[in-house]
Amino acid sequence: MRILLKPVFTIDEVYAKCLAGVGDARLVASFQVILPAVSAHADLYDLKAGLSSLYELPQNTALNEDVILDGVTKKQLKSLYSQYMVPQEKPARIYYDLLIGMAPHGKCPYCGFGQASTLDHYLPKSKYPFFSILAANLVPSCKDCNTGKLAGVAVVASEQSIHPYYDSAIFVESQWLYARVEETHPPSVTYFVSPPLTWVEESKKRALKHFEDFKLAKRFSIEAADEISSISDSFSESIEYLDEQEVRRQLLRRSAAEFRKHKNSWKTALYQALASSNWYCSEGCRI
Incomplete structure (x- = not known):
């Protein structure tokens, strides 16, 4: 967004x-x-x-x-x-x-x-x-x-998707898009919406509405699958020398870089999810 x-x-x-x-x-x-x-x-x-x-x-x-x-x-x-x-x-x-x-x-x-x-x-x-x-x-x-x-078409305020020209900066300044790792072969991720608890209910529902209206769960997962494949390829030549902690450090560096660019990009959520997954850092990255 x-x-x-x-x-x-x-x-x-x-x-x-x-x-x-x-x-x-x-x-x-x-x-x-x-x-x-x-x-x-x-x-x-x-x-x-x-x-x-x-x-x-x-x-x-x-x-x-x-x-x-x-x-x-x-x-x-x-x-x-x-x-x-x-x-x-x-x-x-x-x-x-x-x-x-x-x-x-x-x-x-x-x-x-x-x-x-x-x-x-x-x-x-x-x-x-x-x-x-x-x-x-x-x-x-x-x-x-x-x-x-x-x-x-929205008939109540909470059904409105986010308007790029008008809507509050909270939709880009606060993170509400996340992902979780699925222990599949090859690894995959599932995207979901989790707005800050401090948001008013209307804003929470609008973020979810935007996510659903544009079918972002599936579209982001498709992009992530290709990215995960590229990550595996980048690790492949040196994976035998990388322990779980080093894999996590590299993923955290990438997630921080993506977060600085866009808090709610599919890449930010992807790298955060991979870095926080013990399974991926120890095993999934080697598949």
Whole structure:
């Protein structure tokens, strides 16, 4: 999990750039009429997100062909993103690329290891069409996080996954992701969530919700399996000269380095778990 700086460009400038790519003058006129409403929705989003209360925003249940405001259909509002922001040849594509570029080191902020190559609508445009091109609702993400996350929308505060632009720094400053070693052949690890006891209940549930929504237990375990194989290979040439204490010391050094970078990365949890496992340090590392 990573926290990102909130985008600085406004809904008005992104909206104007999208309209610059619309060839139908009548449609442009219709979109211009509803701009004040779109801007008002953006302000409300910013207010609610700042209070971790996006779950309070009502969902739009209209059908795609239904007119939802001053002659503009739900489908047309959603198309501002799909037809006028995503395509390479459209003027608003510049904002799409800028948002992708906000991912730290090109990594997805939801999982921390996938390549950020697409934009995820934190609130889905199918249910919140007014936020289809709102920069604060568009999070650079990997394809697995964007397409593989659970599709439900939060209806209470504790069901909200972590929002990279708005949520409290506790989700990156305090460790809540851990792993335990499974005595299998080859060794493996299982990931789990254990937030600090000092956290309020809502934050604890949100960390778990994020972990479940993006199916991180399985995805982290797959990454860890490859890393464990690499660790075994690195030990193989000198393992006969390494006792349990030296194996643990090397793992602790690596876990400390990963912890300094990201407290809640799958690598931090992995190396902590391996270093704390007597079985792995004495036997598992030799398998």
